[in-house]
Amino acid sequence: MAPVTRQSAPDPNRRNEQSRAAILTAAAELVAELGFAKLTIEKIAARAGVGKQTIYRWWPSKGAVVFDAFLAANENASGSLALPDTGDLGEDLRTLLRLTALELADPAFDRTGRALTAEVLTDPALLAEYRERLLDPLLAVTRDRLRSAREAGQLRADADLDLAVELLYGPLHYRWLHRLGPLDAGYADQVVAAVLGALGPAGD
Amino acid sequence: MAPVTRQSAPDPNRRNEQSRAAILTAAAELVAELGFAKLTIEKIAARAGVGKQTIYRWWPSKGAVVFDAFLAANENASGSLALPDTGDLGEDLRTLLRLTALELADPAFDRTGRALTAEVLTDPALLAEYRERLLDPLLAVTRDRLRSAREAGQLRADADLDLAVELLYGPLHYRWLHRLGPLDAGYADQVVAAVLGALGPAGD
Numbered sequence: 432m433a434p435v436t437r438q439s440a441p442d443p444n445r446r447n448e449q450s451r452a453a454i455l456t457a458a459a460e461l462v463a464e465l466g467f468a469k470l471t472i473e474k475i476a477a478r479a480g481v482g483k484q485t486i487y488r489w490w491p492s493k494g495a496v497v498f499d500a501f502l503a504a505n506e507n508a509s510g511s512l513a514l515p516d517t518g519d520l521g522e523d524l525r526t527l528l529r530l531t532a533l534e535l536a537d538p539a540f541d542r543t544g545r546a547l548t549a550e551v552l553t554d555p556a557l558l559a560e561y562r563e564r565l566l567d568p569l570l571a572v573t574r575d576r577l578r579s580a581r582e583a584g585q586l587r588a589d590a591d592l593d594l595a596v597e598l599l600y601g602p603l604h605y606r607w608l609h610r611l612g613p614l615d616a617g618y619a620d621q622v623v624a625a626v627l628g629a630l631g632p633a634g635d
Numbered sequence: 636m637a638p639v640t641r642q643s644a645p646d647p648n649r650r651n652e653q654s655r656a657a658i659l660t661a662a663a664e665l666v667a668e669l670g671f672a673k674l675t676i677e678k679i680a681a682r683a684g685v686g687k688q689t690i691y692r693w694w695p696s697k698g699a700v701v702f703d704a705f706l707a708a709n710e711n712a713s714g715s716l717a718l719p720d721t722g723d724l725g726e727d728l729r730t731l732l733r734l735t736a737l738e739l740a741d742p743a744f745d746r747t748g749r750a751l752t753a754e755v756l757t758d759p760a761l762l763a764e765y766r767e768r769l770l771d772p773l774l775a776v777t778r779d780r781l782r783s784a785r786e787a788g789q790l791r792a793d794a795d796l797d798l799a800v801e802l803l804y805g806p807l808h809y810r811w812l813h814r815l816g817p818l819d820a821g822y823a824d825q826v827v828a829a830v831l832g833a834l835g836p837a838g839d
Contacts, residue, residue: 468757549753552812553672566813593816594806594825601805602798608756609770612797621798625833
């Protein structure tokens, strides 16, 4: 993804990095201020202090810029994507889903998250990138946590981990997307209790 | 929503209805052929044989036209939105979710559904209309079916029906939106089994 660089003064490599960061910051700020529909490449360029052609050299569309801005913000926030593992599956899943609910309910996330999801829905290339860079790693670490719980006998031996992951995230996402109700700790705990009731060891 | 009509030859009321139907049909065809991004009001007008201004008189945006086209197609297909009620909750929910999975997996639905969902995500007025005209009635009849099952002792007395509905539809929607896996009868049955395991009477 990095542009080809030439070794010549005044270090275009570094200037490229600075421009890239300025563009991503401008895109993140502007999508929060204006919403996605009113955002334009021109406005991002003006805010970042670069020319439009600089943006088009690296990104094919405003959706792609906003997407990278979202990923950059998310990578800073979430670090290495480690899930809690206290040994108590219920406690760890409640922590995970409470954080997820908190993020979805955050107005700043909401606006960018909706703009991004709308783009991802209708652009197969962006969906592939979103899957690869953000969603699949999240689902993979969630499955890993569930797998170790299954090995510890905290889930049924035949529990389907793909299903478990979708039972955890699906209801929160559905409620968020359609604004069906509050996204709070109480709801997160309800979903976790349901998943443990469905896939926990029989007789519990 | 109906335009004000005048009683004069050659019956503008009826001509309005015919134009409206032609516009909705054209919008449904074109969004399936071109996708939402390449669809324009001009193209809809040309296909429907009306002027652009006729469309703008009734709809503020192409999103609104596509949305109405989707609703019109859906109303014809689903009729009065009655859910199966054989008395066997598991069987009825499997029928419901298998049909839902079938619809989500249908390529014709997929394209329009994604375009519509993308619009609904970023346009609060369209979300409100989608909720009122399509989603809320569906969720309400689903809750009604679950409520009668709860009264019949097929769900726990304290089962939360909002949660139950989101546990049913959320995973399918999440899997569909992110293209996480097949949407088939087997998956529908897995989700139903999980919900019954979570919210069914204790000891089952």
